[in-house]
Amino acid sequence: MKYLSKITRSGLLKAGALIALVIVLTCCATELLELNQPTEGVVNEPLTITVNYHYTLNDDYANMRMVFALLVPKGWDIRNHATLTYTSPFGPGTLTLMPDNILEKKSGLPWAEALQQKFGIAGNYINDMEWITYQSSDSYEMKNGDKPTGTITITLTPGADNSNTSAKIGYLLSNDNQGLTEQDDFTQDANTLGKYYHQLTGPCLTVTGGTSGETIDFCNVPVTMADPFKALTDDFITFAFLSTVKSTPLDDATEVYLITEAETTTGTKYTVDEHSAKTLTREEAGKIFRFTLWPRSYYGVPEGETIAKIRYHFEDEHGHIWGLNGTEEDITYVLRCQ
């Protein structure tokens, strides 16, 4: 009991401060730094992206592998159109595709699903992207306090689908021991301290030279949206006009109509071109004009017939039109499963 009287208040405060400092200094960190990514590319021509990585480790690891992932448009088939290498204090290495049976620690899901759940499409606006996960070909023995750093080089060939595309590539760094976890005494915030992962989204990369005229724009909030991205004749398909994204000829509209023409796989056309309750969209929060239809019923399509595409544009009560890229041409929504 005698010793307690020697512990003064200032002594306790000093001890507390020291402990806090020690926690900060020995905390983990996982960072991607100095991303060097082009903003222009050409279909089927390889381009090079580099990004520096850094870990500050606060534990010993008998075996640690780098985990690195890319968020890319599905149409680019990046699994078959990219090679990834890295430099490290232990020498150079290669990043190879993460086997599907390896589960991410925090969610217990395969990495692709875990990343999709946590980061979604990370700043892009079309839900047709995929996270592709890689791990270092070698595993390394690490010690508490180690700070491995190096550069990851990605050589990828965009545009396997031959489409002009603008997309923001997503990047994720983690490790196979902790995955998408955070240290216990840190809450989620924007910086990398306390986390065993770091996700960043690159600038918009525009790829030209494709065979189709339109650009699939993942980067910018669209004025029109069709959801889901892939659907068939017996789905509910939602068409929306986002009136505040930019100034359009429909700025003064009180009524916005969805004008459509559906075409079957055998060329039969069903047109719904009228200003009526059947085509009137409803204004939702954020001045989004929305309409959802079930093609089979909306167009009276008999069983056995399949809708292949729906061409559409939006029109107001004055006849002002917003179509493809703001022209009077229709936007084409292709109905497909895959």
Add this chain to the structure above:
Amino acid sequence: MKTIFNNKKYFIALLALFVLASCKVEKIRPVAESTKTIEGSWKVTKAIRNGTDITNHQGVDFSNFRVNFEGGNYTLDNRMPFIVKDNGTFSFDDPQYPFKITFTPTGTSAISTSFSFPIVNGARTITFKFSPNGECTTNAYTYTLEKVN
């Protein structure tokens, strides 16, 4: 000689241990749903597509759609996208999966889907998860149905 059995407390404890050890561990088998429990006419009160609630979207009208269960048969009134397109029979015929229902439309092959039977706000509801385009499972729907009085 004083042995452990001389001590009453220890003896009772030991006896209890023997009794417990001799009990058989019986696995609780899930009770298969009786077809009678979903008897009646049901309407959709909530429709979700890929996580988006589309129940009250402009252009969507579930008010006349009914799924009717009677005996081992089901019928559809004012058809909407659903697990099946035609009337037929149904069953919960797989005791291994009590939360699975199998629909067999007349003249076509059976299709199974998962369902649950929760009570929401005091009312019995059925929830079906399905994709409405046969083999294409790109889009996932969840319908919640309530009995029509």
